[in-house]
Amino acid sequence: MSKKLVNAIADMKEEEALNIAKKMVEDGSDPTAIVDAAREAMDIVGQRYEKGEYFLPELMLAGEMMAQITEMIKPELAKMPEVKRFGKVLIGTVEGDIHDIGKNIVTFMLDVNGFEVLDLGVDVPPQKFVETIKKFKPQVIALSGFLTLAFDAMKETVGAIEAAGLRDDVQIMVGGGQVNEEISKYAGADAYGKDAMAGVTLAKKWTGAK
Amino acid sequence: MEKQQSPEEKQEALWEGVLAPKGPDGDPLPFQSPEAEKAFKERILRFKDAIQMKKLPDRVPVTIFPSMFPWLNAGMTVEEAMYDYGKCAEAFKKFVKDFDIDVHWGAAAPGPGKFFEIMDYKLYSWPGHGVAPEHVYQCNEGEYMTADEYDALIQDPSGYFSNVYLPRVFGSLDGFAMLPFLPGILEMYGVAFNFIPFGLPPVQNTYKKLFEAGGEALKWAGAVGGADGELATLGYPNILGGFTKAPFDVIGDTLRGTKGVMLDIYRQPDKLLEAMDAITPLMINMGVGASTMTGNPLIFVPLHKGADGFLSDEQFKKFYWPTLEKVLLGLIEGGCVPLPAAEGGYSTRLEVVQDLPKGKTLWMIDLTDMADVKATLGVNACLLGNVPSALLNLGTPQEVEDYVKKVIDEAGTDGGLIVCNGAFFDQAKPENVKAMVDTTKEYGVYK
Known part of the structure; x- marks a missing residue:
C-alpha cells in the first residue's frame, strides 16, 4: 500500500x-x-x-x-515525533517586493531536502528578519527579490542583521529575478543562488548536511 | 469590392503612417526644425530596417524600455509620477531628450493613480495603496477566476469578463454583476425587462464611477499623449501600437493565477486548452485593433509563464506555444510587428519558437545568451536587448560599454539587432544607461 x-x-x-x-x-x-x-x-x-x-x-x-x-x-x-532536520532556513521576499513564485519554489526544495524552513512571506521589513532570527535561530537566511528595488532592500536587510550583531551567526544567500553575483556582493550576502537547486546546495554546504 | 490588402501592404501602410505623423487637428505634425523632421524619419527607418532584416540600417538602433526609471531618475517618487500627470509627462520628455534614444515607448507606464482609486482596483498594489511611495506597483496574484468557471469563460468571454471577472478586480464595477445577458435582447416583447438593472442603485452607482473614471483616464491620456506629440515634433518617435498577451499568460497571470493554471495542466487540461483557443482570436483582435487605433505597428507581448523553469518542454509545446504562435501570426497577418518580451531565461524555448516568418517580429531578450539567441531565433527575428538590470544598477560605464560591444559583436554584425535593456528596470545609474546609448551609437555603425 x-x-x-x-x-x-x-x-x-x-x-x-x-x-x-x-x-x-x-x-x-x-x-x-x-x-x-x-x-x-x-x-x-x-x-x-x-x-x-x-x-x-x-x-x-x-x-x-x-x-x-x-x-x-x-x-x-500532532502525536507523531518530529522528523530530524538538517538545519534551519529563514526565507522571505525583501521589503517593497511582493513577488513570491521563486521564493516558494526554493522553500519547497529546501523542505523536501530536509531543512526546517520558516517562510516570512513577501514585503518583509529588515527588522522582521532580525526579530525572527533571534527567536527561530536559523543557520541560513535566504533573501528573495524580483524587482530592481530589491537590490537595496537586500543590502538594508543584511545591514540590519549586522547591526543587530547577528551577522556572524548566519549565512545569507540571495536570489530571484535580476539578482546575480554582483548583487550578492553589493548586498553583503555570502552567496548568490541561481535557482532552487543552487539554494539547496548552498544550504547543505553551510549546515554540513550531506 | 475593395481589394484586400496583404499583410505586407498593411504593415507598409502603418510604417508610412508613422513616417508622416499628424497633429491633433489632423494636419501634418509641425516639426520644430528641419533637423528634427530628418532625425524623426531616420530613427523610424533605422528601426524598420533592423526589424525587417532586408537591408542594413545605418547603425544599430538603440532604445531604453524602462519601468519607472525615467521618473525615479528625475528625483520623483513613483507616487508623484502616478498622481501628477503634468509632472509625469515633463519628466518623461526630459528623459527621452537627455538620453537621446532612437525611439521611445511613451509615458504611460506609471498610469493614472486617481483612476485606480476611483475604480478601486484590487488586482494591483500601488504607492499609497499597499506599496511605498518610491516603489513600483505590483500585481496581487490570486485566483480571480475559480477552477469551475472555465465553461463560462469559454462560452462567452466578454460576458464572463463583464459580469464575473471585472467586478472581482475592480471594486467599483460591482454593479456589473447585475448586467443583463446582452445576446438575449432580441425582440420587442419583454425587451424592457433586460433594462431593469440599469434602474437599480448598484448599477447606477457603477456607471457614476465609470463616468468619473473615464474623465480621469482622459485627463491622464491628454498629458501622456501630449508628451508623445511634443517629442515627435522634436524628432523622437513612439512606434508602440498597443499590447496583447499569450493566451496561457492571460489565464495564468490574472485569471487563475500561477498556482491555478499550473494545477489545471493536470486537473483539467482540456478545459485549459479550450479556453486558450477561445481567447486566441480575442488576443489577436486586441493587438490589431490597438495598432489600427494608434496607427503604430509594434504590439508588445510580455511573456511570463513559458520561460525556462516554469514548464517542461512538452508542456511548453502543448500548453504555451500553440496559441502564442497563433497570436503572433495573427498579429503579423493584421500588419503588425509583434514584440514578444522573453522575460527571464528562454534558452530551452529557442528551438521551438524560432520558425517564425523572417523579418516580421522583434524579440526582447532578457537573461538568455545573445549568441545562442542569434544562432536560432535571431536568424529570422530582430532582437532587442539585453543589457542586464544588475549591470545598469551596479556596474560602471566601462563595464556597460564592454557589454554593449559584446552584444553587438555577437548579435548585431549583420543587422537584426536593437540595443536595449533586457528587463524592465526602475533603479539604475544614469551614467550607465547613457553609456548603453552612447556605445551603441559609436560602436554600432555599419560600414
Whole structure:
C-alpha cells in the first residue's frame, strides 16, 4: 500500500494517491506509514525537479497532494515525533517586493531536502528578519527579490542583521529575478543562488548536511 | 469590392503612417526644425530596417524600455509620477531628450493613480495603496477566476469578463454583476425587462464611477499623449501600437493565477486548452485593433509563464506555444510587428519558437545568451536587448560599454539587432544607461 502511495504521488496521479491514502486511513494504517510514504514521494519529486524532469506544475500539484493527505491524518499528526532536520532556513521576499513564485519554489526544495524552513512571506521589513532570527535561530537566511528595488532592500536587510550583531551567526544567500553575483556582493550576502537547486546546495554546504 | 490588402501592404501602410505623423487637428505634425523632421524619419527607418532584416540600417538602433526609471531618475517618487500627470509627462520628455534614444515607448507606464482609486482596483498594489511611495506597483496574484468557471469563460468571454471577472478586480464595477445577458435582447416583447438593472442603485452607482473614471483616464491620456506629440515634433518617435498577451499568460497571470493554471495542466487540461483557443482570436483582435487605433505597428507581448523553469518542454509545446504562435501570426497577418518580451531565461524555448516568418517580429531578450539567441531565433527575428538590470544598477560605464560591444559583436554584425535593456528596470545609474546609448551609437555603425 505505502509503495503504491509513493508512486502515485511521485507520478502525479492525484486521484489515485488520495484514494490510496483514504483507504489506508480507513483500514487503520499507522499514520506514520502514510506520512513516511508522502515524504518519500516528495523526495522523489524534488529529485525529478533537480534533474529537469519536473517543473512548476508538478511542484504545485505535489504540494497540493501533500496538503490534502496531511489534512486526512491531522488528528494523528500532532502525536507523531518530529522528523530530524538538517538545519534551519529563514526565507522571505525583501521589503517593497511582493513577488513570491521563486521564493516558494526554493522553500519547497529546501523542505523536501530536509531543512526546517520558516517562510516570512513577501514585503518583509529588515527588522522582521532580525526579530525572527533571534527567536527561530536559523543557520541560513535566504533573501528573495524580483524587482530592481530589491537590490537595496537586500543590502538594508543584511545591514540590519549586522547591526543587530547577528551577522556572524548566519549565512545569507540571495536570489530571484535580476539578482546575480554582483548583487550578492553589493548586498553583503555570502552567496548568490541561481535557482532552487543552487539554494539547496548552498544550504547543505553551510549546515554540513550531506 | 475593395481589394484586400496583404499583410505586407498593411504593415507598409502603418510604417508610412508613422513616417508622416499628424497633429491633433489632423494636419501634418509641425516639426520644430528641419533637423528634427530628418532625425524623426531616420530613427523610424533605422528601426524598420533592423526589424525587417532586408537591408542594413545605418547603425544599430538603440532604445531604453524602462519601468519607472525615467521618473525615479528625475528625483520623483513613483507616487508623484502616478498622481501628477503634468509632472509625469515633463519628466518623461526630459528623459527621452537627455538620453537621446532612437525611439521611445511613451509615458504611460506609471498610469493614472486617481483612476485606480476611483475604480478601486484590487488586482494591483500601488504607492499609497499597499506599496511605498518610491516603489513600483505590483500585481496581487490570486485566483480571480475559480477552477469551475472555465465553461463560462469559454462560452462567452466578454460576458464572463463583464459580469464575473471585472467586478472581482475592480471594486467599483460591482454593479456589473447585475448586467443583463446582452445576446438575449432580441425582440420587442419583454425587451424592457433586460433594462431593469440599469434602474437599480448598484448599477447606477457603477456607471457614476465609470463616468468619473473615464474623465480621469482622459485627463491622464491628454498629458501622456501630449508628451508623445511634443517629442515627435522634436524628432523622437513612439512606434508602440498597443499590447496583447499569450493566451496561457492571460489565464495564468490574472485569471487563475500561477498556482491555478499550473494545477489545471493536470486537473483539467482540456478545459485549459479550450479556453486558450477561445481567447486566441480575442488576443489577436486586441493587438490589431490597438495598432489600427494608434496607427503604430509594434504590439508588445510580455511573456511570463513559458520561460525556462516554469514548464517542461512538452508542456511548453502543448500548453504555451500553440496559441502564442497563433497570436503572433495573427498579429503579423493584421500588419503588425509583434514584440514578444522573453522575460527571464528562454534558452530551452529557442528551438521551438524560432520558425517564425523572417523579418516580421522583434524579440526582447532578457537573461538568455545573445549568441545562442542569434544562432536560432535571431536568424529570422530582430532582437532587442539585453543589457542586464544588475549591470545598469551596479556596474560602471566601462563595464556597460564592454557589454554593449559584446552584444553587438555577437548579435548585431549583420543587422537584426536593437540595443536595449533586457528587463524592465526602475533603479539604475544614469551614467550607465547613457553609456548603453552612447556605445551603441559609436560602436554600432555599419560600414
